Amino acid sequence: MIDEKSWTKYIMGAIAVAPEPKRTVNVENIGNLSVALKDALTIPDSYLQPEGLRPDVPYDGFSKETDLLPVVDLQSLSTGKADDRQQIVNNIAYACKEWGFFQIINHGLPLGLIQRLRELAICFFHLPAAEKEKASVGQVGYQGRHTYMPERVHWLESLALISGPDTNIEDILRRTCFDCREEFITAVNRYISEMQKIGLVLLELMAESLDLEKSFFTQHFEKKSTSVTRFNYYPPCPQPSKALGLFPHVDTNCMTILNQNEIGGLQIRKDARWISVRPLEDALVVNVGDCLQAWTNGHFKSVEHRAVLNSVKARFSMVFFYSPNALAVMAPPTKLVDENHPLLYRPFTWAEYFPRMQKKRMEGKVGVDTFMRLDHQEDEAT
Numbered sequence: 001m002i003d004e005k006s007w008t009k010y011i012m013g014a015i016a017v018a019p020e021p022k023r024t025v026n027v028e029n030i031g032n033l034s035v036a037l038k039d040a041l042t043i044p045d046s047y048l049q050p051e052g053l054r055p056d057v058p059y060d061g062f063s064k065e066t067d068l069l070p071v072v073d074l075q076s077l078s079t080g081k082a083d084d085r086q087q088i089v090n091n092i093a094y095a096c097k098e099w100g101f102f103q104i105i106n107h108g109l110p111l112g113l114i115q116r117l118r119e120l121a122i123c124f125f126h127l128p129a130a131e132k133e134k135a136s137v138g139q140v141g142y143q144g145r146h147t148y149m150p151e152r153v154h155w156l157e158s159l160a161l162i163s164g165p166d167t168n169i170e171d172i173l174r175r176t177c178f179d180c181r182e183e184f185i186t187a188v189n190r191y192i193s194e195m196q197k198i199g200l201v202l203l204e205l206m207a208e209s210l211d212l213e214k215s216f217f218t219q220h221f222e223k224k225s226t227s228v229t230r231f232n233y234y235p236p237c238p239q240p241s242k243a244l245g246l247f248p249h250v251d252t253n254c255m256t257i258l259n260q261n262e263i264g265g266l267q268i269r270k271d272a273r274w275i276s277v278r279p280l281e282d283a284l285v286v287n288v289g290d291c292l293q294a295w296t297n298g299h300f301k302s303v304e305h306r307a308v309l310n311s312v313k314a315r316f317s318m319v320f321f322y323s324p325n326a327l328a329v330m331a332p333p334t335k336l337v338d339e340n341h342p343l344l345y346r347p348f349t350w351a352e353y354f355p356r357m358q359k360k361r362m363e364g365k366v367g368v369d370t371f372m373r374l375d376h377q378e379d380e381a382t
């Protein structure tokens with residue numbers, strides 16, 4: 001049994017020992033590559049996606065569906081009026097059930113913090129590749145190449161930081177040398193606290209939107225045990241229509257809160273079509289992850305999304321993956337089970353789910369539906 005305290009070590013171990021996919025190509029580090037390719041017209045074959053995966057909608061291909069994606073204004077939460085809150089709760093219910101994605105505005109995150117943190121993170125990504133590599137620990141910390149399958153290499157670099165009880169953010173970042181490192185560490189920690197605050201507010205609203213106790217979810221999030229903050233940097237790509245920033249995936253955690261710069265690229269799949277999410281100044285993009293889909297017995301949807309590229313400007317996103325305490329049991333409440341909504345998922349903990357999900361992901365299977373559903377028992381032995 002894993003105790004809460006050893007979770008961070010465990011999660012890192014789990015990632016580090018997950019079987020590496022076979023690489024049939026020599027994948028280069030994007031940190032080197034994007035500099036070397038600055039004025040090039042083509043990219044190495046290893047970054048060319050197979051036909052079926054190439055993005056059919058460009059990064060700025062906004063359609064009328066784009067503007068249907070719900071935008072929830074949290075401003076009126078501060079009035080304390082029940083009607084104002086109920087309106088927000090209704091909007092969130094619609095967004096989580098129909099879209100699995102929404103944007104929030106007037107969320108209270110200090111805008112100066114976002115701006116400065118972006119600048120600091122971009123300083124990090126502009127370090128020489130060898131310096132960034134020092135902050136790479138298994139699959140945590142800096143990653144200059146992303147590949148889950150041999151033919152899928154992604155045009156991004158990232159920095160993933162875990163904020164657990166034995167937080168290792170400082171340990172990872174202090175392996176590298178750069179001028180603003182200490183300020184970066186302080187800003188990251190502040191950002192994580194702010195994200196947790198917003199995350200708790202959203203989880204309360206989500207519980208209310210399902211007619212559950214306000215604290216139904218949040219009581220399992222009080223310890224900041226398992227969340228991950230990841231910075232994604234997508235350099236301009238000479239062939240954006242043939243490559244991908246991030247392959248189509250669902251998030252495995254409970255809830256994701258994403259902050260992006262003004263360059264679009266995030267797309268979500270709705271009714272078999274890809275829809276570009278419009279970057280709104282000062283907004284945060286929120287999405288339901290797999291765990292919340294299972295926990296709500298499928299009432300909330302965890303929706304596939306991807307990041308596409310452009311050839312002109314670097315795109316940057318900061319992503320907070322919010323997960324419950326490692327040993328919290330996620331069991332769909334009886335209120336969400338009825339004739340029209342038969343029980344779909346069995347109870348599970350993040351400690352159980354995360355390592356298994358990593359393994360499945362390496363096998364090319366992703367998602368809570370592949371192994372936490374009651375009707376997929378046969379998969380559970382693996």
Ligand SMILES: O=C(O)CCC(=O)C(=O)O
Pocket residue numbers: 230232246251258260265266305306307316317319
């Ligand atoms: O950068 C983005 O817009 C998408 C990021 C994302 O989906 C992820 O990191 O899981």
Ligand SMILES: [Fe+2]
Pocket residue numbers: 249250251305
């Ligand atoms: Fe994602």
